Amino acid sequence: MxxxxxxxxxxxxxxxxxxxxxxxxxxxxxxxxxxxxxxxxxxxxxxxxxxxxxxxxxxxxxxxxxxxxxxxxxxxxxxxxxxxxxxxxxYQPISVGKQLLILPAWVKGIETDRIPILIDPSMAFGTGVHPSTQLCLALIETYTQKGKPIIDIGCGSGILSISSILLGASHALAVDISPAAVQSTKENATLNQIASKIETSKGSNWEILSGQFSICNAHLVIVNILANTISKMLEQDLANIVADNGVLILSGILDSQASDITLCAETHGLRLKKEKKSGEWVALAFQKEQ
Structure with missing residues (x-):
């Protein structure tokens, strides 16, 4: 398959x-x-x-x-x-990008030059195996700014928020419409000893835009979900969550869907900055123009 x-x-x-x-x-x-x-x-x-x-x-x-x-x-x-x-x-350790190493939670004491990220795969909310997650992580390596917050919409296991913080982001807002995913993010953040740096809550772009959380925009916004949901979110002012000159990373997109997503993003003031592919999957990084 x-x-x-x-x-x-x-x-x-x-x-x-x-x-x-x-x-x-x-x-x-x-x-x-x-x-x-x-x-x-x-x-x-x-x-x-x-x-x-x-x-x-x-x-x-x-x-x-x-x-x-x-x-x-x-x-x-x-x-x-x-x-x-x-x-x-x-579940075995997975090297992603240039710096990251995803480890099952029970693996201890591995000597590595990479940044270790502990994830409990029994929670079934994304372990870094899927190409869309790996592509997203590679772009996060490129665009995470040290000392600045990030927003993770559809956080799942929390792997993207956790990676951003371990790469130098100051803190993260991680939201998901699934309460179980929110709990998974909390537990994985605790495993990585960064729970105090991740604000987790049930929600999506609407709740962020309405000011329900500590931040309502960021220089790095990450969305790794299905392409049809991404399209709807772009039509629902997703770009307003991205700070001026900030970057929006979109993943979970098939190669056949990438052009439609790009066109939709560009109509909302976002310019394609970088594209990464793995097999039939694509991740896109857009910059918000002032």
């Missing part, structure tokens, strides 16, 4: 598998992979709800398969004593 299909399957499985969801890519020597090398794993408890849970998963994935071709799920039982190591083995 493709990255987009894997992300859709992972979203479905995360509804039913609070114990963890993992996307596994088997890289070949060229550091690339083919669709048959990409798998999604979910870890379910064997309890009285298991039969019903499996039925719901199969119904949801069947409906998805009518839109794009995916295989139906397969199951394998894991003994209790193997539980923790079985799901943790799918």
């Amino acid at each position: 493709t990255d987009e299909q894997a992300e859709a399957v992972a979203e479905i499985l995360s509804r039913f598998a609070p114990q963890g969801v993992a996307i596994e890519k088997k890289l070949v020597e060229s550091n690339s992979y083919t669709p048959d090398m990409l798998k999604v794993y979910a870890f379910l408890l064997v309890d009285k709800e298991l039969i019903q849970t499996k039925r719901k998963i199969e119904e949801a994935t069947w409906h998805l398969s009518q839109i794009q071709p995916i295989s139906q799920p397969k199951y394998r039982e894991i003994r209790d004593q193997d539980w923790m190591t079985s799901w943790k083995e799918y």
Whole structure:
């Protein structure tokens, strides 16, 4: 399956598998992979709800398969004593950009010249595996300004806010429409010992623009969500959250959607500054003109 299909399957499985969801890519020597090398794993408890849970998963994935071709799920039982190591083995340290190293929360004491970012993947809100997150992080490395705040809309696991602060941002406003994502950001910020530097809350661009938080604009604004949502936010004055001469990073965009997003952004006073690609995914950095 493709990255987009894997992300859709992972979203479905995360509804039913609070114990963890993992996307596994088997890289070949060229550091690339083919669709048959990409798998999604979910870890379910064997309890009285298991039969019903499996039925719901199969119904949801069947409906998805009518839109794009995916295989139906397969199951394998894991003994209790193997539980923790079985799901943790799918999460390994990931080097991103020039400076960052994403580490599962249980990995300790790694010697590295990179900036370590601890993320708990059991929360299923973005672990840095997906290309859209990695592209976004690479742009954050470029555009984070030391001593200045950032705004992260659709914060998920908080990985983007956390990375910005560890790269020198003074503090972050991280919002998401999902209360579970807000909680995930709080917990991951605590893991990285920067909880006091991240203001987290349920919300989106509307709440920011209405002045409900400590800041209502920033020199770096980050949005890593679906392209259709980005388009709607641009039409809803997203550009007003970006300070003059500031940068807006948009990710979660397919290559086929990039031109439409760029056109929409440019009609709202944003100029394309940089574009990064990975496979079918694109991340865009725009500068707000005065």
